Amino acid sequence: MKIMRRLCILFVLVFLIICILLIGFIFYNYYNKYKNWYSSEDFGIETLISKTDYDNDGIDDYTDILQGAKIEAEKKPIYKSEYYSGGYPPDGEGVCTDVIWRALKNAGYSLKDMVDEDIKNNLNKYPRINGKPDPNIDFRRVPNLKVYFERNQLVLTTDLDKIEQWQPGDIVVFGSSHIGIISDKRNKRGIPYLLHNGGQPIREEDILELYIKYEPITGHFRMKEM
Numbered sequence: 001m002k003i004m005r006r007l008c009i010l011f012v013l014v015f016l017i018i019c020i021l022l023i024g025f026i027f028y029n030y031y032n033k034y035k036n037w038y039s040s041e042d043f044g045i046e047t048l049i050s051k052t053d054y055d056n057d058g059i060d061d062y063t064d065i066l067q068g069a070k071i072e073a074e075k076k077p078i079y080k081s082e083y084y085s086g087g088y089p090p091d092g093e094g095v096c097t098d099v100i101w102r103a104l105k106n107a108g109y110s111l112k113d114m115v116d117e118d119i120k121n122n123l124n125k126y127p128r129i130n131g132k133p134d135p136n137i138d139f140r141r142v143p144n145l146k147v148y149f150e151r152n153q154l155v156l157t158t159d160l161d162k163i164e165q166w167q168p169g170d171i172v173v174f175g176s177s178h179i180g181i182i183s184d185k186r187n188k189r190g191i192p193y194l195l196h197n198g199g200q201p202i203r204e205e206d207i208l209e210l211y212i213k214y215e216p217i218t219g220h221f222r223m224k225e226m
Contacts, residue, residue, distance in 0.1 A: 037185040037193065037206070045164045047184070052226045055108025061223055062169035068106025069169075069181040069195040070204065072099050079199030087112055087136045096179050096197050097140040100171060103181055103195075104223075115139040115148050125151060146173045149221040158217040160208060163190035166220070173219035174211060 040047045050061040057064070077094040089098060101111035116135050119126050123133070128143045138144050149155075149171060157165045168184035172194070180196030187193070187206045194211070195204050208217075 036188070038188065038190070039184065040168075040186065043163060043186065043190045045190070048167045050223070050225055052223075054226070057108075061107045061225075062167065064107035065103045065169040065181065065223065066184060066195075068103035069099055069183075071106065072102050072197070073195050073203035076201075076203055077197065079197060083137055085136060087139065094197055095140065097142060097145060099181060099195065099197050100145060100179055101139060103169075107223075109223075111145075112139040114152070115144060118148055118152060119144070122151070142173060142179050143176045145179060146176065146219050149173075149219060153224050154222040156220040156222055158220050160191055160212070160217070163192075166192045167222065168192075169222070171219075171221045172208075172217055173221075175215040175218055178211075178215060 048062060050063075052061045053059065053064075054061055055064065059067070072094075075091070077089075077092050077098070079095060080089070080093040081095050082089065082093070094102075104111045112135070115138060116133070119129060119133050119138055123129060123131060126138075126144055126147050128141065129138065153171075156170065160166070163186070166182055168182055170182040171179065172182060173179050178196070178198065180194045183193035183195050183204050185193040185204065185206075187209075189209075191206070191208055193204055194207050196207075197203060
């Protein structure tokens with residue numbers, strides 16, 4: 001009888017834990033999908049439009065990059081960290097860095113080619129390479145992307161309080177392990193949402209202020225206009 005009673009108690013506890021997790025998951029999805037969000041204009045912030053349309057599709061680069069990141073967020077590729085011959089993972093797979101090259105590809109850029117070229121010509125600037133470039137993975141490593149963007153693109157503020165300086169399509173690096181793209185959505189304080197892949201259910205979320213409690217912003221970049 002004691003064993004049966006203990007099993008019943010254990011079953012009830014497991015059931016309650018599952019219910020709590022399920023309710024939390026539902027609330028998380030509802031909160032991020034249906035909560036109120038704001039635009040830059042709501043805060044009197046002008047949304048920057050790039051003078052460059054690299055792929056000549058009639059859409060400026062900043063908007064193209066933003067749209068590419070949103071497409072990736074909607075697809076929700078499985079978070080899978082693997083080494084791929086040729087460098088590129090399948091469409092249905094990816095990690096945080098894959099959001100970046102796919103977003104830039106939507107604007108006509110090959111981030112892989114740009115990173116590979118810069119590494120080839122500046123090996124000493126990439127400490128994680130150790131003198132042995134590997135085009136199959138170099139452009140998918142956060143530390144390498146941070147060095148590349150610092151050297152070749154616009155370097156901007158890491159202060160979230162300067163909300164007007166955070167624009168849709170900007171690239172943001174956290175520590176040396178995560179990277180994402182700034183959304184055109186903002187929370188009630190004007191802090192922008194983040195488009196990123198950490199394996200989470202919602203890939204466009206109000207997470208910046210929470211994320212930096214665990215990992216600081218170490219880079220904020222914008223593609224240069226040509």
